Amino acid sequence: MKIAIVGTGYVGLVSAACFAELGHTVCGVDIDAAKIRKLKEGISPIYEPGLEELIVSGLKSGRLTFTTELTEALPGCSIVFCAVATPPGEGYKADLRAVFTVAKTVAERTESDIVFVTKSTVPVGTGKKCEELITETLKARGATFRIPVVSNPEFLREGMAVPDTLMPDRIVVGVNHDEGAKELMEELYRPITRVGKPIVFMTRESAEIVKYASNSFLATKISFINMLTELTEKTEANIRDVAMGIGLDNRIGPRFLHAGIGYGGSCFPKDVKALLATGKELGVPMDIIEATDRINFRQRQRFFDRILKSLPARATVGIWGLSFKPKTDDMREAPSLDLLPALVRNGHTVRAYDPAAMETARPLLPKEIVYVDDLFAAADKADAVVLLTEWDIFRGVDLNELKRRMKGADLFDGRNVYEPKEVVRASLIYHGIGIC
16 A cells, blocks of 8 residues: 655654555655655664664665655555644644644645545544545535545554554554545554454544543553652652552553653653643543643652752762653653753753763753763762663663762662662662652
């Protein structure tokens, strides 16, 4: 099948490379000419394990191409995916201008029937608005093409985007009363469903809600365990034990019960706030989601306040990790964006190391930050070291060597990676979250 994917960010680019790997002919479209030039050379603009290899493979096979012109991609296509960004707008409502532009342009330029699929994260009712815009545009052209609108949200995790796309837990497709569109989506995903992965059909509105609901539920689970850390700190309990005791209940499960400084990234913060905005617009209370958002902010600030109060004047602080999570260079809503400027404002010297995100971080952080190429270089003569991102390289660090390299002894573990007893044995002072 020939498909076009408009937008080559995380979702669009990973989808394009993976669909090509599955045997489809794919054209990725983006208005960023510099990005398209790099992609044509097989260079991925984002760090994502396995992605660049798939891009190179797709280019060599001829199944994957890239262009800045949608009109070049549309001829012969059965499906066009809209995977453009939907950033927070006024009142944290999703900014849908790019989505509507793509929908209108497809209706203006297509010369045959085509299925329009929203892959972007969009609030409920967006598909209906796209359908109305497409119908209006086709009518103005005097065209009789059929362009049904389908919702097909993504559930990929950054750092695991390729396997999550090729082997997803489930494929959710929202189709309203169009058997032809449903059959095309079944055909598109047959290479995945053949190996037993389920495809779930529902109404378009239900599919749109599923995306926001999934991310908000996971964010709520994170905030729930983080809420308890303040209680465990004041009662000499251990949040790891509490999480284990909760997670072994198979009705709850252990995932997303790892306490730390809260969630970040491009999805959880944005989708939680967007769901709140949708509820407000429709007059539907979202009390639990409001608490999730509030707890996440408080959790980050509690830990940062503890760091700032513990440091001596004009301290040197080593930072381990800048990206919002490991295995990505994504800095969106990363804790480092809040902590590092606060450290600089308070007169401290900051040396930072991240395995992948330093170049991405550089223009986003104060110019005073010193970037080093080794985790111990960040710790040299430091009064304190702060772990913000749980990259594997930080997990197995020699704590005795760390102590020898540091001037001070404070290790702030923002992800509860280390065993407190091991840290203390190395003559370091352990500062975890919810662990006494």
